[in-house]
Amino acid sequence: MTNRTPAQQLAENWNRVVDEVRQATEDAGRPVGDTVVIGVTKYVDAQVTGWLVDAGCQNLGENRPQLLWQKADELALDDSVRWHVIGHLQRNKVRRTLRYRPLIHSIDSPRLLKSVADESANLSLESHVMLEVNISGEDAKTGMTPDQIRSVIGDLPSAGIKVVGIMAMAGWGTDSKAAQAQFASARQFRDQLAAEFDLSLPHLSMGMSGDFVEAIAEGATMVRIGSRLYEGVVDIG
Numbered sequence: 001m002t003n004r005t006p007a008q009q010l011a012e013n014w015n016r017v018v019d020e021v022r023q024a025t026e027d028a029g030r031p032v033g034d035t036v037v038i039g040v041t042k043y044v045d046a047q048v049t050g051w052l053v054d055a056g057c058q059n060l061g062e063n064r065p066q067l068l069w070q071k072a073d074e075l076a077l078d079d080s081v082r083w084h085v086i087g088h089l090q091r092n093k094v095r096r097t098l099r100y101r102p103l104i105h106s107i108d109s110p111r112l113l114k115s116v117a118d119e120s121a122n123l124s125l126e127s128h129v130m131l132e133v134n135i136s137g138e139d140a141k142t143g144m145t146p147d148q149i150r151s152v153i154g155d156l157p158s159a160g161i162k163v164v165g166i167m168a169m170a171g172w173g174t175d176s177k178a179a180q181a182q183f184a185s186a187r188q189f190r191d192q193l194a195a196e197f198d199l200s201l202p203h204l205s206m207g208m209s210g211d212f213v214e215a216i217a218e219g220a221t222m223v224r225i226g227s228r229l230y231e232g233v234v235d236i237g
Contacts, residue, residue, distance in 0.1 A: 059082050065093040109144065131153075
């Protein structure tokens with residue numbers, strides 16, 4: 001029996017996660033392929049990120065814009081791979097980040113939304129974004145309150161952005177039952193917004209390595225998986 005290389009172990013982990021996401025989607029009564037796996041690369045360098053792409057991951061999520069720039073430049077991936085901004089995006093990093101045409105999940109303030117819209121319009125782009133809701137109500141969590149998001153949607157910039165959904169995270173230390181209840185609240189809030197403002201908001205970005213099954217059960221269309229992918233590949237602490 002031969003030992004697996006780190007790249008082979010990563011591919012095995014990726015396939016296992018994809019299978020689990022597929023099964024959770026089927027169990028939720030939704031079509032296979034309805035849930036996209038975002039491979040979170042904040043833990044790893046460009047080489048390991050490249051292995052993840054080779055394994056089949058076409059959606060890469062970064063928490064820090066500087067790491068996104070670095071890896072995107074080093075890997076020079078083709079258009080079949082899309083970058084996702086899933087962490088806080090500082091306004092002074094918006095312009096450079098937009099060069100990579102990411103889907104921005106983490107719009108957590110009206111000022112950031114305006115900055116992305118203005119910079120996108122200046123570049124003749126339409127950036128797709130999600131509005132991050134602090135569904136758990138924890139002060140330590142980023143994201144806007146539901147009332148803030150309603151206010152933002154009521155006064156959206158006329159050019160530069162398209163809001164395509166809502167991002168949410170379960171509260172720290174919540175068990176699976178509590179996490180699923182919070183994900184259900186996020187889904188219900190998304191549905192209310194869509195009806196109230198006559199918007200198409202197809203995406204729900206919610207669920208991570210420890211709670212993606214619960215998120216999918218409540219309608220997540222994108223799950224952000226990191227640590228599960230790197231077991232036996234790199235030590236992420």
